[in-house]
Amino acid sequence: QQPVQSPQAVILREGEDAVINCSSSKALYSVHWYRQKHGEAPVFLMILLKGGEQKGHEKISASFNEKKQQSSLYLTASQLSYSGTYFCGTDLTGFQKLVFGTGTRLLVSP
């Protein structure tokens, strides 16, 4: 079951914040976040395990609401380098069968 990402696209000015959501209809073991720039391979951002943890790296953080089976990715004070397509991948069992959402395209303009 493919997770649902929202919004499908976001346009920001440099310095603005954004939130990308990822929802599943099934109970999740973990959620993975990746960013892909045009013509390149996806690059890992972070993993969140069930338990409702929140983690982050510099100005990009994420949370996982186990009750809602939803994860949110927070991009604070966006930079031009944040532009790309963001994918969440969900794992139901812990056996690494990742199912990815259709992606959220983020464009940060000067």
Next chain:
Amino acid sequence: EAQVTQNPRYLITVTGKKLTVTCSQNMNHEYMSWYRQDPGLGLRQIYYSMNVEVTDKGDVPEGYKVSRKEKRNFPLILESPSPNQTSLYFCASRSPGGKENEQFFGPGTRLTVL
């Protein structure tokens, strides 16, 4: 340098001509998988492998085969390619479990089937 390599990077072929896309990783990862990426559909898993000689279907396995005879290699085989298999393919690898075990993706193979 830790990496996943794929070959070829670009391939144009004709319907029915068998082809193999190779994938190799140098990180001693147990877990490897193949994805295809199509506009508007995101990344869809074709096959995955938990370890040598252990493979399982992903969400879109029809028309594909894989093998895992060595830990580092995970080739994708299209026995009789068709135009609907025109896509961008990614191989990926990871060590199972753990919070910090990221999945590494190869650079991608762009396949066109005429």
